Amino acid sequence: MGLRRLHVAGPLAEGEPVALAAGQAHYLRDVMRLGRGDEILVFDGCNGEWLARVEAIAKAGATVIPMRCTRAQRMGPDLWLCFAPVKRGRIDMIVEKATELGAARLLPVMTRYTDVSRVNLDRLAATAVEAAEQCERLDVPELAEPVTLSRLIADWPSGRPLIVCAERSTAATPQALAREVGAGPAGILVGPEGGFAAAELDALAELDFSHFLGLGPRILRAETAVAAALACWQCLAGDWSERPFSRAPHDER
Template identity: 45%
Template sequence: MRANYKMQRLFVPHALAADAEIEADPQQSHYLTHVLRLAEGARVLVFNGRDGEWSAAISARGKKAVRLAVLELQRPQPPLPDLIYCFAPLKQGRLDYMVQKAVEMGAGVLQPVVTRHTQVAKPGLERLRANAVEAAEQCGILAVPELREAQKLDRLLAGWKRDRRLVFCDEDASTDNPLPGLLAIAERKLALLVGPEGGFSDDERAMLRALPFVTAIPLGPRILRADTAAVAALAVMQATIGDWSRHA
């Protein structure tokens, strides 16, 4: 069932069930009352990443809080997409964009990775999560991706489960075409690794290429910024071996 884009969607932390009463947070309450100017009885959609999507009605409007009465289940909860997105954190504005696009493109896990040229070693996880939630609200997504703590690249690779293929974007690949490498992948469990603005170091690239569960792909003849590379790589993966191709 497709999302209803005509109604306002809100992510809430509360458990959702018929006849439950929940309270919108202060920012949501301000938006509903002072921006959208919704009156009591107005309908919205609420989801929490666990219990599906529900219709709800504004049951009370206070000075600082809006209460919502949960009504009917609109869409059941889907599982998280089985795609791990590993990325070197960027400076804040570009990182916000990259996280939002990864959520929109079907990432089920967001894994920050610290490489030699990473610009931000300790990204703010609360801000990353807020961007993931915002993308989910705007795009009708119910399964909000899992956000993991940042790991150094060598530690991530040392603990990698070998049944999941890790695709990494290699700016020094000998070809411009990513399709042959992707179409040769047999595994259904997939992950994508996008490096920092400065690219992977020679040592990191050699380490990745030496691992049997890693596939290196190029991203065409042009030099792409890291956030652009993320969107391009996610699109080509989903279209060739990801969930776009499986639903064809």
């Protein structure tokens, strides 16, 4: 078991004390049994990852001191995931899987057949942080406020292809679409369990930046479609030629 790895509010710099949140202090002290002088890894999303020493720890909070940068900052591909909220449990899976699979930004989108009316952004943000800590990312995906599909389309930035996971006669395989769209900024849109309404599909099809993606012959649940589309995209147009950071020269994990 390696060192614990926590996301903290930066900016991280050598010798500059960092305050941990109460929940993190509780976790380190009461669950991991760490005390003053013990070491952890911290990252803030923009200044890399640092080895840090626990300087003070109590029930209400803790302070750690960054000692040495262990990994320089780097970001993954500029890939957004737009997803229709689904029920609790499955929406957490969407956020967790999207974080592990390297989405840079998560955008909840309310569609016609979305049957969830409220999104607990605080809980989803905590899920994203936890997943980022666990999967060794150096950043946490940004979680946007929910918007309607028409708002999403109206505000969509130019130069960013929108890849719509939906059956349509024009739906392409991941390979064909990766060849067509290439690497670079992109957004993937996954609808709710009930799919998109016909009018939504028509509106999406009319956009000059939309591309329809087929995910095979079986009907996938929303969180499966998210994981499948992101994995294929990272594999074909993203950063999957890279390997996990190795902490030891002979680490064959």
